[in-house]
Amino acid sequence: MSDNFLDMLVFVRVVQAGSLSGAARELNFSLTVISRKLSRLEERLGVRLINRTTRSLALTNEGARFYDRCVQILAEIDDAETEASSGRDTATGILKVTSTFAFGIRRIAPLLSQFQEMNPGLLVHLDTDDSLVNIVEGGYDLAIRFGALADSSLVARQIAPNRRVICAAPAYLDRRGRPERIEDLIRHEVIAFGEPPNNNWTFADGRSVNVMGRLTTNNGELAHRWALSGSGLVLKSIWDVCDDIESGKLEIVLPEVHLAAAPIHVVFPHSRLAAAKVRLCIEFLASRLKSSHASLQF
Known part of the structure; x- marks a missing residue:
């Protein structure tokens, strides 16, 4: 050997x-x-x-x-x-992380900056990409993922809840009307995103609706900006839109209806399981995100 x-x-x-x-x-x-x-x-x-x-x-x-x-x-x-030389409670070396674009910039980047300051011997690299990257081939220590996870050889741990909401700019709702039932959504312009764009919205009670729209993208942040401009309804994580909802730039549609859960997970290869930098980062992210989530109630 x-x-x-x-x-x-x-x-x-x-x-x-x-x-x-x-x-x-x-x-x-x-x-x-x-x-x-x-x-x-x-x-x-x-x-x-x-x-x-x-x-x-x-x-x-x-x-x-x-x-x-x-x-x-x-x-x-x-x-x-x-x-081994610095101890199991010290995060050192290079920590390579991947996350979705908007969540990575708004939430993960500030937390990783704090984590690095707490661990001066650590070098942090963050990639943001809305596509599903191959963690092993990319050499990532961990990835931030939303929702149900496909079976794989990777380790997954839930680190925070994630409420999803349908929202739109008040100007759009004033112009097109505010949906009162799930069935009303099919008569609205919907901004779908993802790879491929998600045109089927599923709710916690098992109901689903196929929505339509003339704007689609692979980028969740672009979909968010289109919604802010009044182009239609968008289904987004509360983490991404909470500031705009609080400021009145976006309004939650059908607030009493709950969408299917899509909790936030951290995913990492088995080979990183014992690494102090990975274990400590996961604990840090989970603690901070759960604390922040308590304030995201509308």
Whole structure:
């Protein structure tokens, strides 16, 4: 196993240095040793990882995929060593997080900034994307997800409730009327979003309605802005629209009707389960979000 690890390390250093000689200098090995270890690794895997000429190196498709996995593995080993030396109650190393765009900017980003300040040895990277990214391939330590989760090899923990509401700008409702029943929604302009846009709205009592609209997008923040401009109804998390509801820019439609729950989860690979930075971040986010949720009552 130790030889396998060293072969992986040599491979990664060769790719990063751009040459066998560069890796040899960095690792203080002879060029012959570097070449032999790389050849042994390819022989053991049964694939060619790097196309080599006298002047250049180029990763094969298999090599590119293997390189990404090796980088993740080596990073996890570095994290483990750092945590072992600094204690299980210290968040250190690099914490890579992904979240939806609006929630990531409005809620997660400020909390991660606070968490980093509490843990000076931690480096935090946040990606915001409304599409469902592959956590493992992206090398993420954790992801923030909404609603029901598909079965997978990932670990999921609920960290906060999430009430969803239908809302619209008062100007739109003054112009088109305020729905009094769920059935009234089909006569309204609806701004659907997601990948694909969600045109089926499901309620807590099991009823659902297929809504229609002339504006759709893959971006929840854009849907929010269209609603603010008076373009139609939108179904959003209370976390995203609470400030606009409180200020009167948006108005909740059918406030007595409850939509199907979509609680907030944090999702992470099994390999991150014991990492102090992941465990402490989850505890921090859950505590702060649950506290904030208590004030989101309208």
